[in-house]
Amino acid sequence: MTATTYSDEVVACPPRAGTLYDVLELILDRGMVIDVFIRVSLVGIEILKIDARIVVASVDTYLRFAEACNRLDLERDSGSTTVPELIGGGAAKSIGKRKVRRAAESVGDTVRKAVGGDDDEEPEERPKKRRAPARGSESRRRRVEA
Amino acid sequence: MTADGVYVYAITRAGTALPEGQGGVGSPPARLRSVRQGRLAAVISDAPPDLRARRRDLLAHQDLLMRLMDEGPVLPMRFGMVAPGEDAVLRQLAADESGHAAALKRLAGCHEINLKALAAEDALADVVAEDGTVRRLRDAARRRPGYEASLRLGEAVAAALARRASDAGRRVLRELTPRARAVAAGPEVQGCALNVSFLVERDAGDAFLAEAHRFASANRGHVELRLAGPLPCYSFVAAEARPVPVGGG
Known part of the structure; x- marks a missing residue:
């Protein structure tokens, strides 16, 4: 076993509530509850919570990559670089965050499958996007910003 | 309506x-x-x-x-x-x-600050150096490599990392509690040795965060601290306080 040091990984402390991921369980599990009010349409919130955590984590990972990408001195035209390319490519390695990379590997499927991800796109928009494959990377980037 | x-x-x-x-x-x-x-x-x-x-x-x-x-x-x-x-x-x-x-x-005049303590996974070198059990299992795994030996070593490392995080979590909790008006346990989150929220006066927020960051830097080999805040006071809407469990210890 090799002992590896990632000095830039420790103490990621956003001073404000920047990442939803870190406060998700507070929003879903704390806060005031009034018994006669119902949590409509949130049937299965316990399962949902886990799914939402995965999705939010994934999206936040994208966002962190996007932010890191902005700081990087990229050789390529940044306009042609999509976040998924970055994750598969060299940027992920140079950022060197083991955990982020590990999370990112499973992102693609999860974002599409789990709750919240797909739903942010209006259903009626989908056929339009399919007919315009040239805009594929554009829609991916929009999901990242969603 | x-x-x-x-x-x-x-x-x-x-x-x-x-x-x-x-x-x-x-x-x-x-x-x-x-x-x-x-x-x-x-x-x-x-x-x-x-x-x-x-x-x-x-x-x-x-x-x-x-x-x-x-x-x-x-x-x-x-x-x-x-x-x-x-x-x-x-x-x-x-x-x-x-x-x-x-x-x-x-x-x-208050807001919530949430603190999560996770095992510092890049502290492997320290764990091997400090933990006798891990060292022994590592030597054993080198002498007789195999699935079983690896499993035992990995288990010991995970336990040692969790223990270090819990210890550090207890210490940071002790240091920060006097600076907060109230403390409340957060919901259990997988992988967190500690998930706790502090009710902090607005004016004291910066000093609180500075203290937490100082602790985080000083203990980076033991624990990864994640701070979020200022937040709405989700954890303090009820008057009664929840005891704070520190997991993994």
Whole structure:
């Protein structure tokens, strides 16, 4: 076993509530509850919570990559670089965050499958996007910003 | 009033201004309104059909509460609370007006800061150097490599990392507690040795965060600390405190 040091990984402390991921369980599990009010349409919130955590984590990972990408001195035209390319490519390695990379590997499927991800796109928009494959990377980037 | 009911974001003091340009949950963002009952008001909107815990809606809920906090004390509702109608909201405000008013008074001028302690996974070298069991298992695994030996070594490493994080978590909790007005355990989160929220006075927020960062830097080989805040006081809407468990120890 090799002992590896990632000095830039420790103490990621956003001073404000920047990442939803870190406060998700507070929003879903704390806060005031009034018994006669119902949590409509949130049937299965316990399962949902886990799914939402995965999705939010994934999206936040994208966002962190996007932010890191902005700081990087990229050789390529940044306009042609999509976040998924970055994750598969060299940027992920140079950022060197083991955990982020590990999370990112499973992102693609999860974002599409789990709750919240797909739903942010209006259903009626989908056929339009399919007919315009040239805009594929554009829609991916929009999901990242969603 | 709509067939889908009324989404309730927060209880505030009567007369608390709604933040300009801020929408609620749903797409497009629902229009916010405030309904008043005595000394209290509730911030509500029509509940969107098909409400779920989407990222967009979670952020809308959270962002609104953050902005409301700039206007005065806020009792944040848990995400997804929907009342059958405005009348039901008003009845609830009236039913416990003094209780809610007291809670608002208690939280005035404060916000929540959440702290999570996770095992510092890059502390492997330290663990091998310091932990006798790990060292012994590592030597054993080198002499006789195999699945079983690897499994035992890995298990010992994981346990050692968790123990270091718990110890550090206990220490940081001890150091920060005197700086907070109240402390509340957060929900259990997988991988966290400690998940705790502090109720911190607004003016003391920077000093609190600085202290937490100082501890984090000094103990980076033992624990990864994740701080979030200032936040709405989700964990302090109830008067009674929850004991803080420190896991993995």
